[in-house]
Amino acid sequence: MLERYIKSKRKRFIIKRVIKSIPVILIATLVAFSLMRIGGRDPARVILGHTATEEMLHEFNVEHGLDKPYHRQYIDWMHGLIFHGELGTSLRWGRPVTELIRPRLPLTIQLMGLSLVISVVMGIGMGVLGALNPNTWIDYLTSTQALFWWSAPPFWVATIFLLIFAFELGLFPTGGYRNIYYLVLPAFVIGLRLQAVISRLTRSSMLSVLNKEYIKTAQTKGLKKHVVVIKHALRNALIPVVTIIAMYLPWMFGGAMITEQIFNIPGMGRFIYNAAMSLDFIAVQSSVLIITIIAVTANLFADIAYTFVDPRIELGQSEGV
Amino acid sequence: MEEDQSYFGTEDIDIEQEIQDLKKKKTSQMELVWLRFKRNKLALIGTAILFLLIFVAIFAPILAPYDPLETNVARRREDPSRDHWLGTDQLGRDLLSRLMYGARIALFIGLIIVGVSGGIGVTLGLLAGTIGGWVDEVIMRVVDAFMSFPVLIFGIAFAVSFGGGLYPVIMAVGLITWTQFARVTRGDVLAIKQEQYIEGARAIGESRFSIITRYFLPNVLPSIIVVATIQMPSAILYSAALNFLGVGVEPPTPSWGEMVNAGSRFMQFRPNMVTVTGLAIVVTVLAFNFMGDGLRDALDPVRRGGR
Numbered sequence: 001m002l003e004r005y006i007k008s009k010r011k012r013f014i015i016k017r018v019i020k021s022i023p024v025i026l027i028a029t030l031v032a033f034s035l036m037r038i039g040g041r042d043p044a045r046v047i048l049g050h051t052a053t054e055e056m057l058h059e060f061n062v063e064h065g066l067d068k069p070y071h072r073q074y075i076d077w078m079h080g081l082i083f084h085g086e087l088g089t090s091l092r093w094g095r096p097v098t099e100l101i102r103p104r105l106p107l108t109i110q111l112m113g114l115s116l117v118i119s120v121v122m123g124i125g126m127g128v129l130g131a132l133n134p135n136t137w138i139d140y141l142t143s144t145q146a147l148f149w150w151s152a153p154p155f156w157v158a159t160i161f162l163l164i165f166a167f168e169l170g171l172f173p174t175g176g177y178r179n180i181y182y183l184v185l186p187a188f189v190i191g192l193r194l195q196a197v198i199s200r201l202t203r204s205s206m207l208s209v210l211n212k213e214y215i216k217t218a219q220t221k222g223l224k225k226h227v228v229v230i231k232h233a234l235r236n237a238l239i240p241v242v243t244i245i246a247m248y249l250p251w252m253f254g255g256a257m258i259t260e261q262i263f264n265i266p267g268m269g270r271f272i273y274n275a276a277m278s279l280d281f282i283a284v285q286s287s288v289l290i291i292t293i294i295a296v297t298a299n300l301f302a303d304i305a306y307t308f309v310d311p312r313i314e315l316g317q318s319e320g321v
Numbered sequence: 322m323e324e325d326q327s328y329f330g331t332e333d334i335d336i337e338q339e340i341q342d343l344k345k346k347k348t349s350q351m352e353l354v355w356l357r358f359k360r361n362k363l364a365l366i367g368t369a370i371l372f373l374l375i376f377v378a379i380f381a382p383i384l385a386p387y388d389p390l391e392t393n394v395a396r397r398r399e400d401p402s403r404d405h406w407l408g409t410d411q412l413g414r415d416l417l418s419r420l421m422y423g424a425r426i427a428l429f430i431g432l433i434i435v436g437v438s439g440g441i442g443v444t445l446g447l448l449a450g451t452i453g454g455w456v457d458e459v460i461m462r463v464v465d466a467f468m469s470f471p472v473l474i475f476g477i478a479f480a481v482s483f484g485g486g487l488y489p490v491i492m493a494v495g496l497i498t499w500t501q502f503a504r505v506t507r508g509d510v511l512a513i514k515q516e517q518y519i520e521g522a523r524a525i526g527e528s529r530f531s532i533i534t535r536y537f538l539p540n541v542l543p544s545i546i547v548v549a550t551i552q553m554p555s556a557i558l559y560s561a562a563l564n565f566l567g568v569g570v571e572p573p574t575p576s577w578g579e580m581v582n583a584g585s586r587f588m589q590f591r592p593n594m595v596t597v598t599g600l601a602i603v604v605t606v607l608a609f610n611f612m613g614d615g616l617r618d619a620l621d622p623v624r625r626g627g628r
Contacts, residue, residue, distance in 0.1 A: 020465075023462045024462050024466045024469070025466075027463055027466035028466045028469060028470070031466060031467070031470065035478045035479055035482070036478050036481070036482040037482070038479070038482055038483075039479075039481075039483035039484065040482075041482055041483070041484060147607065147610065148603070148607075150610070151554070151603050151606040151607040151610055152599070152603050152606075153561055153562060153565075153581075153602050153603075153606075154562070155561075155562050155565045155566075155578070156581050156599035156602060156603075159595055159599070160595065160596070160599065163585075163588050163589065163592060163595070167588075167589050250468070250472075251471060251472070252471075253471040253474060254471035254473035254474055257471070257473055257474055257477075258473065258562060258566075261566065272474055272478075273477065273566070276477045277477075277481060279481065279482065288470065288474060288475070288478070291469075291471060291474070292466070292469040292470055295468075295470075296465070296469050299465075299469070
């Protein structure tokens with residue numbers, strides 16, 4: 001009876017939550033579309049260079065449909081996207097954006113996956129250590145390292161890592177990409193900062209669970225401390241970690257852009273950087289849209305996952321502040 | 322989004338101690354905040370560092386030993402020495418002087434970005450919270466959409482579309498990081514809305530505008546201050562990253578991000594420029610984080626520890 005009630009409520013929540021994501025993506029398309037057009041610079045001028053004649057500029061704009069009014073360009077973009085799965089033709093490289101992204105996106109996903117593994121393993125480990133030894137030197141050490149990595153700019157950490165681990169010690173390649181080994185240093189740059197957030201979160205949510213009555217009861221009943229910790233506290237501590245990872249996904253793409261730039265990795269971030277630098281509206285709007293769709297979907301799944309872990313969580317209202 | 326939240330809550334507040342403090346004398350709200358704030362050692366250290374930094378930024382022209390733009394080809398890429406305490410850069414400019422002027426730029430950019438994002442976020446948050454209904458719905462979906470953009474990618478695309486530079490970078494970061502202000506303001510307004518004095522004000526016919534400015538705004542102010550101090554370091558980090566990527570402050574104006582970039586080109590034989598400049602950023606950001614956490618705990622002890 002209760003089971004069925006929860007199920008139907010969960011179903012309603014999921015449907016409502018999915019419907020809510022649609023306007024979000026719609027707004028994202030509008031922002032992505034206007035992002036590079038707002039400054040009013042002419043990409044033809046940037047891409048063709050200063051020697052280009054007026055005629056050449058005009059021809060370029062006609063070829064890429066940039067002479068049409070903005071709303072027309074937007075509708076064309078949406079039409080291609082929805083009905084043909086096309087993202088348009090890059091202004092700078094003259095090739096379909098889908099074709100350009102296909103080899104690059106997996107590389108960035110790989111980099112982010114590796115960063116996630118690093119940050120989750122380290123973050124939860126540090127957080128648990130801190131929570132089990134509150135106000136000891138272990139706690140201070142884990143908190144201090146988190147604070148440091150949280151405050152250090154990733155572009156600087158990447159530069160220093162390159163200097164120490166690649167140039168000085170020669171442990172890692174200085175850049176480029178051949179296999180996953182080339183992604184280890186950049187993954188640490190992204191992962192260490194994310195780890196700071198996760199360890200802090202794990203520590204505080206575990207501490208609050210450890211202080212709850214039922215844990216104390218279980219302890220007095222004679223259950224060994226670590227059994228209690230693993231069974232109850234960690235499980236509860238993991239819920240917010242999933243949410244925070246989904247929340248930080250867009251940030252990770254930004255981190256990928258910085259590290260791919262510094263370590264010379266031909267991924268999505270570097271692609272967007274190069275596209276933006278040459279005012280390639282088309283490539284930028286489509287790539288940014290892909291990232292936002294990934295981010296919105298991840299948030300959606302995190303919210304849905306929440307309802308399975310703890311069905312009591314206000315299924316009625318989805319505003320999870 | 323992402324960055325917006327800091328999870329570095331600090332030492333737990335000692336309730337016993339607090340009650341004792343309260344009993345000793347009648348304390349006002351502000352005094353209470355100060356009492357709680359000053360018990361947090363890290364927050365005090367952070368604040369002290371910030372004051373020092375602001376002092377250096379303001380008096381850079383007097384304190385700096387050299388003109389930060391003055392090049393000296395004969396003394397390029399030098400190690401620290403008695404003449405140049407931190408060494409020189411690739412054009413023979415004094416590193417310490419450039420760092421000091423860089424502090425100016427960093428703090429200025431951070432402040433304006435927080436002003437822009439705060440202005441947008443608080444306005445939208447107030448609208449969403451007070452009007453409610455479909456206005457609230459639309460604003461919150463816009464918030465969701467903006468939170469799913471990577472700040473750096475948004476920033477670089479926006480800034481480049483204006484040809485790069487100081488103000489495009491400020492606008493770019495300000496236009497994308499306002500979401501936390503909006504969420505917090507809206508949340509506070511929704512909570513205050515339940516209070517009886519708001520009902521009273523409505524009953525005696527006060528206008529919506531007057532209710533917003535007289536009741537809502539003053540009551541959400543503490544939260545806004547907390548969000549602003551948490552946003553400051555992330556604004557500094559984002560703008561430094563954009564400067565590093567070469568779309569921000571134009572050379573020869575010193576900016577920390579650009580200095581890390583320039584220093585990285587010769588770090589294999591002279592690592593001092595990269596190291597020192599990076600540490601300046603870390604110390605600044607740490608100081609803001611310390612102060613922000615202390616302020617949050619002091620102003621908002623109930624909700625502390627993150628929302």
